[in-house]
Amino acid sequence: EVQLVESGGGLVQPGGSLRLSCSASGFTFSSYAMHWVRQAPGKGLEYVSAISSNGGSTYYADSVKGRFTISRDNSKNTLYLQMSSLRAEDTAVYYCVKAVWYYFDYWGQGTLVTVSS
Amino acid sequence: DIQMTQSPSSLSASVGDRVTITCRASQGISNSLAWYQQKPGKAPKLLLYAASRLESGVPSRFSGSGSGTDYTLTISSLQPEDFATYYCQQYYSTPHFGGGTKVEIK
Numbered sequence: 174e175v176q177l178v179e180s181g182g183g184l185v186q187p188g189g190s191l192r193l194s195c196s197a198s199g200f201t202f203s204s205y206a207m208h209w210v211r212q213a214p215g216k217g218l219e220y221v222s223a224i225s226s227n228g229g230s231t232y233y234a235d236s237v238k239g240r241f242t243i244s245r246d247n248s249k250n251t252l253y254l255q256m257s258s259l260r261a262e263d264t265a266v267y268y269c270v271k272a273v274w275y276y277f278d279y280w281g282q283g284t285l286v287t288v289s290s
Numbered sequence: 291d292i293q294m295t296q297s298p299s300s301l302s303a304s305v306g307d308r309v310t311i312t313c314r315a316s317q318g319i320s321n322s323l324a325w326y327q328q329k330p331g332k333a334p335k336l337l338l339y340a341a342s343r344l345e346s347g348v349p350s351r352f353s354g355s356g357s358g359t360d361y362t363l364t365i366s367s368l369q370p371e372d373f374a375t376y377y378c379q380q381y382y383s384t385p386h387f388g389g390g391t392k393v394e395i396k
Contacts, residue, residue: 208385218326218334218377218387232384268333275381276324278345280333 175199175279177269182284189259189288195252195269195281203227203247208272209254211265212283221267222254237263259288292316292380296388302396309365311391313378318358322382325354325363328390329374337376338363368393 181193195207209221222243223232231243242255252269266283293316303309313323321341326334336345338354341361351366365372373395378388 217390218379220385220387273339275322275385276336276339276379277326277334277385278336280335283333 175271177271177279177281179267179269179281179284182267182286184287184289185259186290187260187288190255190257191259191286193254193256193267193269193284193286195254197250197252197269197271200271200279202245202250205271207245207252208270208277209243209252210268210270210277210280211263212268213262213265216265219265224252256286259286261288264288292319292383292386294378294380294386294388296378296391298391299389300392300394302394303368304396305368305370307368307396309368309372309393311363311376311378311393313356313361313363313388315359315361315380315382319380319382321357322380323354323356323361324379324381325352326377326379327372327374328377334377365393 176198178196185191206225208223211219211221224243228245240258244253264287266285268283269281270277271279295314297312323341324339325337328334337348337352342354353364355362375390375392377390
């Protein structure tokens with residue numbers, strides 16, 4: 174059974190940093206690109222970032238480019254999202270997502286990041 | 291980027307109704323379209339991909355159609371567990387989601 178479990182969310186002040194983790198199991202993690210999708214409270218889904226299976230290629234939405242860094246450790250089956258210079262508009266539930274090509278077949282339960290003073 | 295416009299943004303329907311949700315892409319996406327269902331407090335769930343292919347385990351009352359820029363999700367007979375928000379997503383280029391359609395009980 175595929176499982177994706179996010180952790181690391183919480184309350185952070187504007188300008189602060191946070192690192193999200195996603196522990197994966199039930200599939201060959203190192204064979205799949207992985208993604209982060211976020212959802213602001215009461216809003217729709219926003220595609221945030223992606224990383225190739227070997228970590229050699231990454232993508233960032235314009236809204237987070239230069240502030241967020243995606244990475245992975247295939248030996249630990251873990252995906253990361255390092256977030257810095259956080260803004261109020263980064264407040265959202267962040268989902269770790271596995272994809273088949275670029276549609277998303279498995280989602281984690283999400284972790285809430287709240288940016289507020 | 292290819293933008294997705296979903297309509298309506300909300301609808302009210304009764305159990306047993308046939309429900310149709312539409313998604314329009316800003317340019318052709320060659321059936322590279324997925325549909326998701328999201329219930330409050332839960333992660334989205336994949337329903338269909340490639341515009342019309344049903345994900346394993348999804349009830350057959352859900353179907354998808356379309357081509358080019360215009361796509362449709364149909365629920366043939368709405369069930370109580372189908373009241374949720376539905377999102378389309380194109381993956382022809384950088385993934386982008388539609389704004390969502392909330393299906394509420396009439």
